[in-house]
Every structure is written in C-alpha cells, then in structure tokens.
Amino acid sequence: MYFDLGRPPAYSTAKGAMFSGDSIELLAKLPDNSISLVMTSPPFALLRKKEYGNQDQHEYVDWLTEFAKLVFKKLKPDGSFVLDLGGAYQKGAPTRSLYNFRVLIKFCDEVGFYLAEEFYWHNPSKLPSPIEWVNKRKIRAKDSVNTVWWFSKTEWPKSDVTQVLTEYSDRMKKLLKAPDEFYSPAKRPSGHDISTSFGKDNGEAIPSNLLQIPNSESNGAYLSGCKTLGIKGHPARFPAKLPEFFIKMLTDPGDLVVDIFGGSNTTGSVAEALDRRWLSFDLDINYVAASVLRFMGSNHESDIKQVYEDILNKKTINLDSLNFSEKTLTKKTRKTKILSDAASVL
Numbered sequence: 001m002y003f004d005l006g007r008p009p010a011y012s013t014a015k016g017a018m019f020s021g022d023s024i025e026l027l028a029k030l031p032d033n034s035i036s037l038v039m040t041s042p043p044f045a046l047l048r049k050k051e052y053g054n055q056d057q058h059e060y061v062d063w064l065t066e067f068a069k070l071v072f073k074k075l076k077p078d079g080s081f082v083l084d085l086g087g088a089y090q091k092g093a094p095t096r097s098l099y100n101f102r103v104l105i106k107f108c109d110e111v112g113f114y115l116a117e118e119f120y121w122h123n124p125s126k127l128p129s130p131i132e133w134v135n136k137r138k139i140r141a142k143d144s145v146n147t148v149w150w151f152s153k154t155e156w157p158k159s160d161v162t163q164v165l166t167e168y169s170d171r172m173k174k175l176l177k178a179p180d181e182f183y184s185p186a187k188r189p190s191g192h193d194i195s196t197s198f199g200k201d202n203g204e205a206i207p208s209n210l211l212q213i214p215n216s217e218s219n220g221a222y223l224s225g226c227k228t229l230g231i232k233g234h235p236a237r238f239p240a241k242l243p244e245f246f247i248k249m250l251t252d253p254g255d256l257v258v259d260i261f262g263g264s265n266t267t268g269s270v271a272e273a274l275d276r277r278w279l280s281f282d283l284d285i286n287y288v289a290a291s292v293l294r295f296m297g298s299n300h301e302s303d304i305k306q307v308y309e310d311i312l313n314k315k316t317i318n319l320d321s322l323n324f325s326e327k328t329l330t331k332k333t334r335k336t337k338i339l340s341d342a343a344s345v346l
Contacts, residue, residue, distance in 0.1 A: 016278030036255035041084035165204030225293030265291035
C-alpha cells in the first residue's frame with residue numbers, strides 16, 4: 001500500500017519511511033482508519049527548555065490534544081495509541097505537576113479515546129533527579145517511572161498478551177516443581193479461586209503493567225554511528241524494548257505502526273525488525289538524518305557520512321538499494337542507491 005504524504009521521505013526501506021516535517025501535516029495526508037498503532041514519546045512538559053523542544057506545562061495539554069484528535073481519526077477501529085509521558089515538578093516547589101493525568105482525562109473526555117490500560121515504565125538506570133529536591137536537599141526520591149497510557153478507539157482494541165509473555169520468577173519456578181509445598185487449592189478471602197490448575201506450567205507468565213526496562217544503551221549502532229560522525233545522539237531516546245512490547249502485543253506482521261515524534265526512530269527500527277510497516281515523523285532534520293544510523297549496521301565510515309550528509313541536504317535515501325562495500329554489508333543494506341526525487345512510500 002502506498003500513501004502520498006505530499007513530500008518524499010528522508011529515507012525508506014521496503015517496510016517503511018522516515019519523514020522530516022510537521023506531524024500534523026503528515027498525519028493529515030494519511031487515510032482515515034489506516035493505522036494499527038501510534039507508539040510515541042512526545043517532548044515532555046518540563047520546566048527547563050530542552051534542545052529537542054518542549055511546551056510549557058500550561059500549554060502542553062492543549063498542544064498535545066491537537067495531535068490526539070488527528071490520531072483518533074487515522075487509527076483503525078481496533079487500533080491503539082500508546083503514549084509515554086515522563087513526570088514533572090511544579091516550578092519552584094517539590095510538588096508534582098498533574099499534566100500527564102490532565103492529558104489522560106482530556107483525551108478520554110474530549111477526544112473520545114478509551115483508556116485500555118495504564119502502564120508504568122520503570123527505568124532502574126535513570127540518574128537521580130531533579131537535582132534540587134533529590135541530590136541537594138534530599139527531600140524527594142529519584143523520579144524513575146514514566147506513565148504510559150494505552151488509549152484505544154473502542155473498548156475492544158486488537159490485543160494479544162500471549163505475544164509478550166515473560167519468564168517465570170524464581171519462586172514460580174520452584175512452585176511449578178513442587179506445587180503441593182507452596183499452596184493448597186482453595187477460595188481465598190480476596191475472592192480468587194486458586195484451583196489445581198494454578199500449578200500448571202504454561203511455559204511463560206502473563207506480564208504485569210509495570211515494565212522494568214533499563215535505558216542504558218551505550219554501544220549500539222545508533223550511538224556508535226553518532227560517535228563516528230562526531231554528533232550528539234538524541235537526548236531523549238526510549239529503549240527498544242518499550243515499543244517492542246506494545247508492537248508485539250497490539251499489532252500483527254504487516255500492520256502499520258506510526259511514531260509522530262520519531263526522534264532517533266527507535267519505533268521504526270523495531271517495527272522493521274518485527275516485520276511491520278512503519279512511518280516515523282520528526283520536525284528536526286538533524287535528528288532525522290542521525291536516525292538512519294539505526295538501519296546501517298557496521299558500514300564503512302565514509303558510507304555512513306555520505307548517507308547522513310545526503311539526508312541533511314534533503315536527498316531521499318532508499319536503504320534497500322544502496323551499494324556499500326560487500327565486506328561491511330548487513331542484509332538490510334545489501335543493495336542501495338540515492339533517490340533524489342522519490343515519491344513518498346510505504
């Protein structure tokens with residue numbers, strides 16, 4: 001399926017494309033009811049301005065709602081919108097902002113979304129912050145959990161939790177080996193009826209809505225490529241396992257996944273690896289150009305620089321048809337050429 005977004009992509013593969021431009025304008029070009037999942041992490045409503053851009057807290061909810069209204073139209077009836085939002089403090093005081101909860105209420109009450117489920121992403125590797133309240137005055141705990149809202153257009157969105165099962169805990173493994181030593185079948189005071197099937201080994205466990213994923217990548221293709229180019233990586237990347245969880249649970253191979261605040265294009269690269277079609281948008285051409293590094297593997301330094309510079313110069317790169325040195329090619333980049341007048345693709 002091909003969509004005309006009114007401009008060529010910065011780069012593309014057989015499965016998807018990354019665009020530099022305003023997400024509102026690009027989303028508007030997509031057909032209604034065409035997207036299975038929008039997975040994104042927008043700039044947060046932080047007190048200090050960040051280099052990747054963020055709105056003041058009092059403006060933030062209305063600003064983000066404009067995107068949500070368009071996302072609602074473009075999602076399939078059984079589609080989902082997953083939004084990762086970090087917390088923030090009020091200006092000058094050790095009290096929390098409610099902006100992420102106001103986003104939740106507004107999206108449901110005014111846009112028409114349902115809250116399918118709330119998730120919480122715990123990043124155990126996050127550094128202590130904010131400095132004033134945690135490091136200096138020591139009156140608050142480290143802020144290491146993001147809210148992740150899973151919105152849906154209907155009460156029954158597409159979902160299959162069996163695609164994201166997790167390893168049993170050590171205690172559960174012991175229970176499965178000798179269930180009689182750990183519990184006896186009975187109805188508990190809570191109302192749960194614990195039967196003999198509780199001790200059945202199903203191979204893996206149902207995940208919880210607390211996602212413990214460290215954000216500590218230090219030597220992947222993206223950061224290695226940034227080092228090669230002498231540029232800074234995007235300062236607000238989420239780890240690949242976060243979009244991977246939701247892409248696996250909420251979509252099937254061939255479905256369309258979109259990230260409206262693409263940044264370093266983690267979502268697109270994960271969707272590519274999971275055989276989903278994808279689109280990613282970001283306003284900053286520098287971040288867009290650097291995000292191609294996720295798809296280039298360990299190619300020669302000269303090849304990496306050439307592709308990066310071509311994107312900055314607004315040439316469209318088809319990654320499935322480039323010609324790099326055979327010694328350094330990955331399967332994804334076995335054949336490549338530069339397309340300066342390509343139509344938008346998917």
